[in-house]
Amino acid sequence: MSFKIITGDITKCDATAIVNAANTSLLGGGGVDGAIHRAAGPELLGECRMLHGCKTGQAKMTKGYNLKAKYIIHTPGPVWNGGEHGEREMLESCYKNCLELAVKHDIHDIAFPSISTGIYRFPVDEAAKIAVRTIHRYPKLDVTMVCFDERTRKAYEDAEAAFNRGELQ
Numbered sequence: 001m002s003f004k005i006i007t008g009d010i011t012k013c014d015a016t017a018i019v020n021a022a023n024t025s026l027l028g029g030g031g032v033d034g035a036i037h038r039a040a041g042p043e044l045l046g047e048c049r050m051l052h053g054c055k056t057g058q059a060k061m062t063k064g065y066n067l068k069a070k071y072i073i074h075t076p077g078p079v080w081n082g083g084e085h086g087e088r089e090m091l092e093s094c095y096k097n098c099l100e101l102a103v104k105h106d107i108h109d110i111a112f113p114s115i116s117t118g119i120y121r122f123p124v125d126e127a128a129k130i131a132v133r134t135i136h137r138y139p140k141l142d143v144t145m146v147c148f149d150e151r152t153r154k155a156y157e158d159a160e161a162a163f164n165r166g167e168l169q
């Protein structure tokens with residue numbers, strides 16, 4: 001396994017599959033979702049329409065169209081609403097279901113954005129711990145966390161360091 005944490009734009013990533021922090025309509029939105037739809041081109045929206053949405057914490061796959069990535073795995077993260085509404089479990093489920101889809105389709109390398117920590121306001125330090133802990137349950141996959149800013153990257157690096165100290169089991 002390799003697990004990398006980088007700063008960058010996930011639409012430029014050459015992993016076999018990239019993950020989209022989508023919304024439940026799967027019809028595009030702001031943030032990374034908008035960027036992925038713009039970069040992939042309008043055919044992506046056509047395929048997404050045929051999926052009839054996706055529940056929070058679940059994941060659905062499409063082709064990557066104009067992206068370098070062959071596939072896009074769309075997962076709607078939870079909106080942070082104080083933490084007492086199952087937000088942590090739903091975020092874990094996002095990572096788990098994306099990684100399971102990759103395994104099922106024989107995809108060996110996958111890149112994630114920081115799901116839910118933008119418009120959906122999930123606290124990034126806590127989100128990073130959930131992400132890192134879940135990703136390490138899939139030791140056969142090459143996983144890259146593509147962070148859009150340094151603050152986010154630091155959160156994932158700190159979570160990875162905590163995992164390596166045995167603090168996140």
Ligand code: ADP
Binds near residue numbers: 009010116120146
């Ligand atoms: P959510 O609605 O799940 O919170 P957002 O897209 O608002 O999704 O934010 C999730 C994370 O993705 C944030 O850290 C945001 O800065 C980041 N982001 C936005 N655009 C990109 C991009 N092109 N590549 C990687 N990350 C991005």
